[in-house]
Every structure is written in structure tokens, then in C-alpha cells.
Amino acid sequence: MARNNYFRLCYVILTMLREYFEKGERTDIVPIREKCGIPDKYWQNVCAMMYGDGLIDNVKIIKEWGGSIAFFSVENMMITSRGLQYLEENSLMKKAHNILKGIKEVTPGL
Numbered sequence: 001m002a003r004n005n006y007f008r009l010c011y012v013i014l015t016m017l018r019e020y021f022e023k024g025e026r027t028d029i030v031p032i033r034e035k036c037g038i039p040d041k042y043w044q045n046v047c048a049m050m051y052g053d054g055l056i057d058n059v060k061i062i063k064e065w066g067g068s069i070a071f072f073s074v075e076n077m078m079i080t081s082r083g084l085q086y087l088e089e090n091s092l093m094k095k096a097h098n099i100l101k102g103i104k105e106v107t108p109g110l
Contacts, residue, residue, distance in 0.1 A: 004038050009046050012036060014055060014087050017079035027077050044072045055083035 012035055020027045033043065044061075051059040057080050062071035 004036075004042070006046060006049070009036055009038070010050060010055065010086070011090060013046070013050065014079055014083045017056065017077065018084060018087060021079050021084075029074055029077065047072075047074055047077070050083075053082075054080055055086055056080060 013032055016032045016035065017027060036043065036046075038046070047056065047059055048061055050056045051061070056074075056077055058074070058076040058078050060071065060073040
């Protein structure tokens with residue numbers, strides 16, 4: 001999977017936001033941005049999509065006529081219950097995939 005794949009980025013961002021949430025700390029966006037290592041416009045689009053999907057909250061986006069982003073702020077970004085659910089389901093799917101992969105490796109004819 002590509003390093004800057006949307007779903008991988010969602011997982012990285014949500015995992016870091018969950019850590020802030022569980023510690024009761026204010027979100028520090030700088031380490032999250034550095035970990036993602038993507039251009040500003042792509043960062044804005046990823047965050048806007050995650051916000052639209054209900055995975056994160058406290059994102060401020062103002063779009064210009066035509067749809068391009070005029071103002072963007074994630075200063076107080078936080079994970080939502082839907083974002084926590086996304087992480088949980090993603091983890092369960094990975095476990096199931098690994099189990100099935102292991103079964104396939106040891107079972108002839110599959």
C-alpha cells in the first residue's frame with residue numbers, strides 16, 4: 001500500500017488522535033503532520049474528507065466559489081466516536097485477514 005494512501009493516512013491520523021484523547025491532552029498537530037509527510041493541499045483534502053465522514057471533529061473549512069479551500073484550521077482537531085469505531089473495525093479486519101492468511105498457508109488446496 002502506498003505511503004500516502006488515504007486509508008493509511010486515516011489510520012495514522014486517527015491512531016495519533018486517539019492517543020491524545022486517551023491521555024486527555026490537547027491535540028498537537030505538528031507531530032501528526034510530520035508523520036504523514038504529505039503536501040499541504042493533500043493534508044487539507046484528507047482532513048476535509050475525514051471530517052465529512054465524521055471521523056474527526058473541530059475542523060474549520062471555508063470553501064471559495066468553485067470548491068477550493070480558502071480557509072482551513074485543525075488547531076483543535078479531535079477524534080470522534082465514529083473515528084474510534086473505524087480504528088476498532090480496522091484492527092479486527094487486520095486480525096481476521098492474518099488468521100485467514102495463516103490458514104491458507106498451512107492448508108493445501110486453498
